[in-house]
Amino acid sequence: MMRPRIPRARRGIALIEALVAIVILGLGLLGTVALQARSYAALADSGMRAEATMATEKLIGLLTTDQANLASYALAPGGTPGARLQPWYDETVAHIPGAKVEVDLAPAPQTDGTQVVVTITWTRKAGAAPNMQRVSAYIAGST
Numbered sequence: 001m002m003r004p005r006i007p008r009a010r011r012g013i014a015l016i017e018a019l020v021a022i023v024i025l026g027l028g029l030l031g032t033v034a035l036q037a038r039s040y041a042a043l044a045d046s047g048m049r050a051e052a053t054m055a056t057e058k059l060i061g062l063l064t065t066d067q068a069n070l071a072s073y074a075l076a077p078g079g080t081p082g083a084r085l086q087p088w089y090d091e092t093v094a095h096i097p098g099a100k101v102e103v104d105l106a107p108a109p110q111t112d113g114t115q116v117v118v119t120i121t122w123t124r125k126a127g128a129a130p131n132m133q134r135v136s137a138y139i140a141g142s143t
Contacts, residue, residue: 044124045124045131048131051096052096052120052122052133053133055088055091055095056118056135057135059073060118063116064139066084070105070139072084073085073105074105075089075101075102075103077100078100085103096120096122099120099121099122100120100122101118101119101120102118102119102120102121103119104116104117104119111138111140111141112140113138114138114141115139116137117134117135117136118134118135118136118137119133119134120132120134121133
């Protein structure tokens with residue numbers, strides 16, 4: 001039994017089809033890996049933002065319960081935290097590596113309360129743009 005003869009122009013076409021399929025599969029796999037890397041980065045950023053939000057809410061809770069000593073919680077950018085703020089500051093920096101914290105306290109206009117602005121800035125990886133979480137709250141004067 002004789003095999004049918006394949007014309008010379010068609011020889012190797014299966015090999016070319018296989019190579020094209022491999023290239024398309026490779027591009028798809030590279031796209032999948034890139035997508036997974038970006039989603040991991042977004043997850044890490046959102047995790048840090050959640051930590052910063054929880055830390056600021058915890059500090060505002062502390063300030064609400066210790067209104068007699070509000071001034072001792074102020075922290076300038078790059079400053080050293082006072083004794084009352086130190087435990088919260090240490091915990092925050094432990095959960096958010098490289099965090100820079102600022103706590104501004106000012107009298108709230110037209111009230112007897114205090115406006116608190118807590119700013120936490122961090123950089124997730126070297127060379128990336130810094131992230132910032134700023135929370136503003138008003139603490140009413142005690143009655």
